Amino acid sequence: MSTKLEVKNVSYEYSPNTPFAASALTDVSCAFEAGMITGLIGHTGSGKSTLVQMLNGLLRPVSGQILLDGRDIWENPKQLSRVRYRVGLVFQYPEYQLFEETVSADIAYGPKNMGLDGAEIDARVREAAEFVGLEADLLDKSPFELSGGQKRRVAIAGILAMRPEVLVLDEPAAGLDPIGRETIFDAVRAYQQAREATVIIVSHSMEDMAKYAERLVVMSESRVILAGTPDEIFRRADLLCSIGLDVPQITRTMMRLSELGLPCRTDIFTIEAAKEEILRLWGKERENA
Amino acid sequence: MTDPYLQIENLSFSYPAQGEGEAAPVLHGLNLQIERGSFVAVLGRNGSGKSTLAKLLGMILTPTSGKIRMGGKEITDPALTEDELFALRAGVGMVFQNPDNQLVATIVEEDIAFGPENLGLAPEQIRARVDSALDTVGMRAYAKHAPHQLSGGQKQRIAIAGVIAMRPECILFDESTAMLDPTGRAEVMQTVLALNKEGITEIFITHNMNEAVLADRVLVMDEGRIVLDGTPKEVFAQADTLRGCGLGVPQVTELFEVLRQQGLPVGEPVISEEEGAERLYALLNQ
Amino acid sequence: MLKDITLGQYFPGNSILHRLDPRVKIVLTVLYIVALFLAKSMLSFVFILCVTVLLVLLSRINLRVILKGMKPILFIMVFTMILNLFFTRGEGEPLVHVAFVRIYREGITTAVYMLVRIVCLLAGTSILLTYTTSPITLTDGIEQLLAPLSVLHVPVHEFAMMMTIALRFIPTLIEETDKIMSAQKARGADFTSGSLLHRVRALIPILIPLFVSAFRRADELAIAMECRCYRGGAGRTRMNRLHMHIRDYGALVCMVLFGAGIVVLNIYTSRIGYGL
Numbered sequence: 001m002s003t004k005l006e007v008k009n010v011s012y013e014y015s016p017n018t019p020f021a022a023s024a025l026t027d028v029s030c031a032f033e034a035g036m037i038t039g040l041i042g043h044t045g046s047g048k049s050t051l052v053q054m055l056n057g058l059l060r061p062v063s064g065q066i067l068l069d070g071r072d073i074w075e076n077p078k079q080l081s082r083v084r085y086r087v088g089l090v091f092q093y094p095e096y097q098l099f100e101e102t103v104s105a106d107i108a109y110g111p112k113n114m115g116l117d118g119a120e121i122d123a124r125v126r127e128a129a130e131f132v133g134l135e136a137d138l139l140d141k142s143p144f145e146l147s148g149g150q151k152r153r154v155a156i157a158g159i160l161a162m163r164p165e166v167l168v169l170d171e172p173a174a175g176l177d178p179i180g181r182e183t184i185f186d187a188v189r190a191y192q193q194a195r196e197a198t199v200i201i202v203s204h205s206m207e208d209m210a211k212y213a214e215r216l217v218v219m220s221e222s223r224v225i226l227a228g229t230p231d232e233i234f235r236r237a238d239l240l241c242s243i244g245l246d247v248p249q250i251t252r253t254m255m256r257l258s259e260l261g262l263p264c265r266t267d268i269f270t271i272e273a274a275k276e277e278i279l280r281l282w283g284k285e286r287e288n289a
Numbered sequence: 290m291t292d293p294y295l296q297i298e299n300l301s302f303s304y305p306a307q308g309e310g311e312a313a314p315v316l317h318g319l320n321l322q323i324e325r326g327s328f329v330a331v332l333g334r335n336g337s338g339k340s341t342l343a344k345l346l347g348m349i350l351t352p353t354s355g356k357i358r359m360g361g362k363e364i365t366d367p368a369l370t371e372d373e374l375f376a377l378r379a380g381v382g383m384v385f386q387n388p389d390n391q392l393v394a395t396i397v398e399e400d401i402a403f404g405p406e407n408l409g410l411a412p413e414q415i416r417a418r419v420d421s422a423l424d425t426v427g428m429r430a431y432a433k434h435a436p437h438q439l440s441g442g443q444k445q446r447i448a449i450a451g452v453i454a455m456r457p458e459c460i461l462f463d464e465s466t467a468m469l470d471p472t473g474r475a476e477v478m479q480t481v482l483a484l485n486k487e488g489i490t491e492i493f494i495t496h497n498m499n500e501a502v503l504a505d506r507v508l509v510m511d512e513g514r515i516v517l518d519g520t521p522k523e524v525f526a527q528a529d530t531l532r533g534c535g536l537g538v539p540q541v542t543e544l545f546e547v548l549r550q551q552g553l554p555v556g557e558p559v560i561s562e563e564e565g566a567e568r569l570y571a572l573l574n575q
Numbered sequence: 576m577l578k579d580i581t582l583g584q585y586f587p588g589n590s591i592l593h594r595l596d597p598r599v600k601i602v603l604t605v606l607y608i609v610a611l612f613l614a615k616s617m618l619s620f621v622f623i624l625c626v627t628v629l630l631v632l633l634s635r636i637n638l639r640v641i642l643k644g645m646k647p648i649l650f651i652m653v654f655t656m657i658l659n660l661f662f663t664r665g666e667g668e669p670l671v672h673v674a675f676v677r678i679y680r681e682g683i684t685t686a687v688y689m690l691v692r693i694v695c696l697l698a699g700t701s702i703l704l705t706y707t708t709s710p711i712t713l714t715d716g717i718e719q720l721l722a723p724l725s726v727l728h729v730p731v732h733e734f735a736m737m738m739t740i741a742l743r744f745i746p747t748l749i750e751e752t753d754k755i756m757s758a759q760k761a762r763g764a765d766f767t768s769g770s771l772l773h774r775v776r777a778l779i780p781i782l783i784p785l786f787v788s789a790f791r792r793a794d795e796l797a798i799a800m801e802c803r804c805y806r807g808g809a810g811r812t813r814m815n816r817l818h819m820h821i822r823d824y825g826a827l828v829c830m831v832l833f834g835a836g837i838v839v840l841n842i843y844t845s846r847i848g849y850g851l
Contacts, residue, residue, distance in 0.1 A: 044440065044470045058757050081763055089761040096751075097758040099783035109780065113763030144787065149335060158762060175386075175467045177334040177496040179535040204470050207540070246471040249499065249562050250540040256566035262573055271540055275547050281573050282553060349798055375804055383802045390792045391799035395711045395743045402814035404803040415814040433587060437746040451803065 003070075004034035004198040005055060005087070005166055010064030012050055024050040026222040027064070032166070032215075037192060037199040039213030039230075041206065043244045047222040048202050049092075052170050055200070056087040068166070085114055088164030092171045094155030098143040103134070103154050106143050110162040121161075128161035131194070132187040149180040153187065160191055167191060168200045173208065185212050207248045210234070210269040218245070235267035250274050294325035294459060294490045295346070300355035302341055315341045316513045318355070323492065323506075325458075328485040330504035330521075331494045334535035338513040339494050343463040346492065347383040348374065360458055379408060382452030382460040386467050388444035389436075397439075397447055398423065398432040404455040415454075422450040425487075426480050442473025449480055459490040466500060478503060498525070498539050502560045509534055526558040541565035584644075585709050590635045591822060592707040597716025599823040603830045604703045610834040611692055611699070616844035617684075619837045620691050626833055627695045634702045641698055641706075652693050659686040710742040712815075719817055725808075732808030740796070748789065755784050 012025040025047045032038050042048045053059045054066055057073050057080045065072045073083045088110075091097070100106035104125050111121045129139060132153035138146065143154050156172065169188065173181040185208065192199045203209055209216060209230070216233040218226040220243040226233055233240070237247045237255055247255075247269070254268045254277070264281060268274050300319040315338045323329055333339040344350040345357065348364055357365045364377050385391050394400035401422050405415040423429045426446040436444055445465055452460055462481065466474045478500060485491050493504060501507050507524040509517035511534040517524045525531070528538045528546055538546075541562050548555045555572060559565045587593075595603075614620055631638060645652075663686075665679030672678075704713060718735035725731045756766070759780045766777050 043472055053757065056761055058760060081765065084761055084763055089758075091754065091758045091761070094758065096788055097755055097780075097784050099780045099787075109759075110762040113765070147335065162762070177535060178537045179334055244472060248540060250544060253541050253544070253562040253565045253569075256562055257569050260566060260570045262570050271544050271547060274544050275551070278544075278548060278553070278569065278573070279551060285573050347802055349802070371806075375806065378802060378804050381802075383799070385795060385799055387792075387795060389747055390795035393743060393796070393800060393803075394739060396709055399711050399814070403800075403805070406812050406814060407804040407806070407810075409810045409812050412812065412814055412816055415812065419814060435746070436743065437750070455803065 002034045003031045004068070005032040005200075006065075006067040006070075007031070007051065007054070008065045008067060010051075010054060010061040010066065012047075012054065012059060012062055014050075016062070023222055025054075025061075028219075028222070028224050029064075030217050030224050030227055032198055032200055034198050035192070035196050036214045037189070037201060037212055038215040038217060039209035040200055040202045040217050040219065041204060041209060041245060042219035043204060046219040048219050049170060051219070052089065052168055052200070052202055055166070055168055056084045056089045058084075058089070081113075085110070085162050086164055087166040087168060088159040088162050090156050090159050090167070090169040090172060092174060093152075094158075094172075095143075095148065095151035098151060098155060098158075101142060102140050103143050103146070104129075104139040106154060107139075107157045107161050110158055114162060124161040124163065125157075128157035131160050131191045132157045133183060149176055149183065152176065152180070152184065156184070156187065163195065164197065165195075166198045166200065168202075170202045171204075172201065173203075173205070181208065188212075204246065206240070206246055206251075206269070210248050218243075220244075230269060231267060234269040237266060291322075292325045293322045294327075294360055295321070295323040295492075296356075296358040297321040298356045298358075300342075300345065300357060301353045302338075302345060302350065303353050314513060316345075316352075319513075319515060321508070321515065323490065325490055326485070326488050327506060328481070328491045328493065328504045329506045329508060330501035331492060331508045331510060332496060332498065332501050332524075332536055333494075333510035334496060337510045337534070339510045340463055342510070343383070343461050343492070343494050347381060347461050347463075348378060349383075379404075379455055380458050382455060382457035384445070384448050384452055384460065384462045384465045386464040388441050388448055388468065391448045392436045392444060392451070395435055396432075397428065397434050397436065400436065400447060401451045401454050404451055408455065418454045418456070419450075422454040425453060425483070426450045440473060441469045442476040445469060445473065445477050446480055449477070449484075453484065453489075457489070459492070460484065462491065462493045462495075464494055464496070466495065466497065474500070496536065498531075498537060502539060509536065511535070521560050522558060525560050584705065586636055586640070586706050587709070588635055588707065590633060590707065592630070592634045592702065594822065595707075595826055596817055596819055596823045597708050597712045598720050598817060599819070599826055600703050600708055601713075601716050601720060603826060604700050606830045606834055607699050607703060608696065610830075610837050611696055613834065613837050613841065614688075614692070615841045618844050619840040620688055622836060622840055623695050624691060627699050630699060630702050634707050636702065636706055641701065644701060645694070645697055648693075648697070652690060655689050655693065656686045659689050711739060714738045714742070715813070715815070715817060732811075736808075744789075744792065747792075748785070751788060752781065752785060755781050 007028055007030050010025055010028045014022045014024050028051060040048050040051070050059065054061055060074060068083060068086065073080065098106050100109065107125045107128055108121050111124050134150065134153055134157060138150065143151060146154065159167065167188065172188065173184045176184065188199060188201070189212065191197060201213065213230060216228065216230055217224055218233060218240065226236060234251060237251050240247050250271055251266070251269050254264060254274060255266045258264050258266050265277050268277055297319055300316055301314065302316040303314045319342070331339045331342065341350065345352055352365055356363060360380060362377060392400050393403050398419050401419045402415050405418050423432055426449055428443065428446055428450060431439065431443065436447065439447065466477050469477065481491060481493060482503060493500070495501060502521045504521060507519065507521050508515055509524060509531065516534055517527055517530060525538050525542045528543065531538055539560055542558055542560055545555045545559055545565065553572070556568065559568060611623060614623055631641060660678060660682045661676060663679060663682035665681030669677040669679050714735050718731055721729070721731045764777060764780055766774060
C-alpha cells in the first residue's frame with residue numbers, strides 16, 4: 001500500500017489579521033492511500049471543506065505541506081494547474097457551476113483547458129458521461145433543462161473527463177433522494193475501479209461512509225482526531241457521538257443493546273454485520289437453553 | 290371523532306404543455322383527508338409529485354381539476370377574490386428547501402416581522418409576535434444577527450419563526466431539511482415536533498425516512514399517486530413497496546426484516562432504535 | 576478574497592451614532608458633504624479633521640477598520656494627489672522645476688487638501704451611515720424621507736424593498752461568486768493570465784452560473800414572499816417606527832454649527848490673508 005496524497009502539518013487561517021480571523025485547520029496531518037476510497041467526516045465547520053480545497057492548491061497552507069506522489073504541490077506554483085488536473089475536485093452542489101450551452105460542451109470545459117485535441121476531448125466526454133450513467137441523447141441538451149440529479153451527474157462528469165488520479169468530492173450526494181445517492185456513489189466507485197484512482201469523499205452521512213469508504217479520517221474543531229479503517233473508527237462510536245457526528249442507526253441500536261446489559265459487539269455499522277452478530281448471539285442462547 | 294382540517298377531492302395537476310410536447314400529468318386524482326393538529330409526513334422520490342402537492346396546498350399553483358378545502362374553506366374556488374386569497378394565505382405557512390432564498394431582511398427580527406407587517410398589524414402587536422416566535426424556535430439570542438452569519442439549521446429556524454409569527458393553523462414543509470447537515474436537521478425536527486404539540490397541523494415533505502418516522506402518519510407518493518398511507522410502523526413494514534418507490538426503510542427496520550427471513554421470531558416490525566434494542570434484548574435473554 | 580471587503584459594511588454597536596435616527600443621519604451626511612466642499616482654508620481643513628476624528632471616537636469603531644476600508648480606493652487617492660501636485664499652476668516661482676515638471680507651493684497645498692477631503696469624505700460618510708446604520712434601518716430612513724414623493728407616484732416602497740433585498744443577498748452572492756470561481760479553477764480556469772479578451776472570456780463560466788443562480792433565487796424568494804402575504808406597500812405596517820429624540824435634534828444643530836464654523840473660518844483666514 002502506498003501513499004498517494006499526504007497532508008503534513010498543515011495549518012490555515014481565514015481572513016488573517018482582521019477582526020474576523022478564524023483558524024480553519026490546526027496542524028493537520030493525514031495520508032490518503034493510492035487506489036482507495038477514503039471518507040473524510042466531520043460536522044459543519046470542522047475544517048473538512050477547507051482541507052479539501054488545499055488538496056488541489058485552491059488554498060495555500062499558512063504552514064505545512066501537501067505532497068502528491070511525495071512532491072510538494074506548491075514546489076512550483078506555476079505548475080499548479082497541472083496539479084488541479086491530477087487532483088480533481090467536485091464541490092458541494094456542483095450543478096450550480098454548469099454554464100455551457102450543451103451538456104457535452106460543459107463536460108468538455110476541463111479537458112479543453114488542459115489543451116487536449118478534439119478527438120481526445122470527445123472520447124473523454126463520452127467516457128465520463130458513461131461513468132455517471134448519462135444517456136447519450138442527453139449530451140446535446142442544455143444542462144439547464146435537466147433534472148437536479150442529472151445536473152449533478154453532468155457536473156461530476158466534468159471532473160471525471162479530466163481523468164484525475166485523485167478524485168475529491170465534497171458531499172456529492174447532498175440533497176438527493178436514496179436512488180440519486182446510490183447512482184452518484186456507484187459512479188464514483190466505477191471510476192475508481194476503472195482508473196485505479198484514489199478517491200476522497202467528504203460526507204457527514206456515516207451510513208453512506210459505512211457502505212462505501214475503505215478508510216476514514218475524522219475531523220473535529222480544525223483537527224484530525226481519528227484515522228483508520230471503518231472497523232477501527234466505528235469502534236469509537238461513543239467518541240464520534242460526543243463530537244456531534246451521526247453514527248448509523250444500526251450502530252446506535254447495538255450500542256443501546258449493550259447498554260441494556262447484553263454482551264454484544266458495538267463496532268457494527270452495516271446491517272449485514274448486525275445480522276451476523278445477532279445470529280451468533282441467538283445460536284449461543286439456543287445452546288444454553 | 291374526526292375533525293378534518295384538510296380535505297382533498299379528486300385532485301389532478303398537469304404542468305402546461307411546452308412546445309410540441311404533451312402536458313405532463315403530475316398528480317392523478319388524489320383523495321386525502323388530514324386531521325386538525327396532526328403531523329403528516331409525505332415521502333416520495335424526486336418527481337413523485339410530493340412537491341407539486343405542497344405547492345397546490347400553499348396556493349402557489351392552481352389544480353387542473355379537483356378541490357382542496359382547508360379549515361373549512363375551499364381554497365381552489367376560482368371565484369375567490371384577491372382579498373380572500375390573502376386571508377387564506379395567512380392561515381397556511383410554507384417553509385421551503387433553500388434557507389437562503391426565503392429570508393427577506395438583513396436582520397433576523399426584521400425578517401420575522403415581515404409577515405405580520407404584511408398583515409397590517411399594529412407595531413406593538415408585531416413586536417410581541419416576533420418575540421414569541423423567536424422564543425418558540427429558540428433563537429432569541431440571534432434577534433439582531435444578519436442571516437448570512439447563521440448556520441443552515443439556524444436560518445431554517447428563522448424561516449419557521451417568520452411563518453409562525455403569522456399564527457397559521459397549518460405549516461407545510463417542502464423538503465425543508467434536504468440542504469441541512471445532521472445538526473441542522475435535528476434542530477429543525479425538534480422545532481417541527483414542538484410546534485405540532487402546540488396544535489399546529491403540519492405536513493412535512495421529505496425523502497428522509499428517519500424524519501418520517503417521527504410523524505403521526507406517513508403518506509408515500511409515487512408517480513402522482515398515494516401508494517401507502519398509515520402510521521410509520523404500518524408504512525415501514527412494507528419494505529418492498531417502499532423500495533419499489535425508490536425509497537428505503539430505517540436500518541433497524543431492515544435488520545428485523547432480514548432476521549425474520551433467517552427464521553428468528555422477531556415479531557412486529559420496529560422503526561426506532563430504542564424499541565429495536567429492547568426487543569432484541571428480550572429475544573436474546575429469554 | 577471578496578469576503579474581506581469592509582467598505583460599506585455595518586458594524587453593530589450601541590454608540591450615540593448607532594442610536595441616531597437614520598433620517599437624521601442621512602441629512603447629517605448631506606450637510607457634512609456640503610461642509611467638506613465649502614472648506615477653503617488651512618484652518619477649516621484642520622477643523623474638519625478634528626470633527627471627523629471626533630466622529631470616529633463617537634462611533635467607537637476601531638480606526639484600523641476604517642483605514643482598511645479605504646484600501647480599495649488608495650489608488651484613486653494617490654492619483655488625485657499626483658494630478659493636483661503636478662498640474663496646479665501657482666503664482667511665483669515653482670518649488671521644483673525639472674524638465675517640464677513644475678511643482679508649486681499651491682500644488683502641494685491643493686494636493687494635501689484634496690487628500691484630506693477624500694479621506695474625510697469616506698471616513699465621515701461611512702461612519703455616519705454605513706458603519707453605524709444597519710442597512711435595513713438605512714433603507715427605512717430613505718423610504719420615510721422620500722415618502723412624500725409617493726403622492727407623485729414615485730415607487731418609494733418598491734425602491735426601498737429592492738434595496739433591502741439587494742442588501743440581503745449581497746453577502747450570499749459574494750460567497751457564491753467565490754465558490755463558483757474556485758470550482759471553475761478546479762477545472763483549470765485561469766482568470767489571471769492572457770490577453771484582455773482572453774480574461775474577459777474566462778469570466779463567462781463565472782457570470783452565467785451566477786446569473787442563473789440569481790434568477791433562481793429571485794424566483795424562490797418571490798414565491799416565499801407571496802406566501803408570507805406580501806402584496807406591495809399598500810396596507811403594510813412596520814414593526815419599528817422611527818421616532819425623533821432629543822439627541823437627533825441635537826445632532827442636527829451640531830452639524831449646522833459645523834457647517835457655519837467652516838464658513839466662518841474661511842472668511843476669517845481670507846481676512847488675515849492665509850487663504851489657499
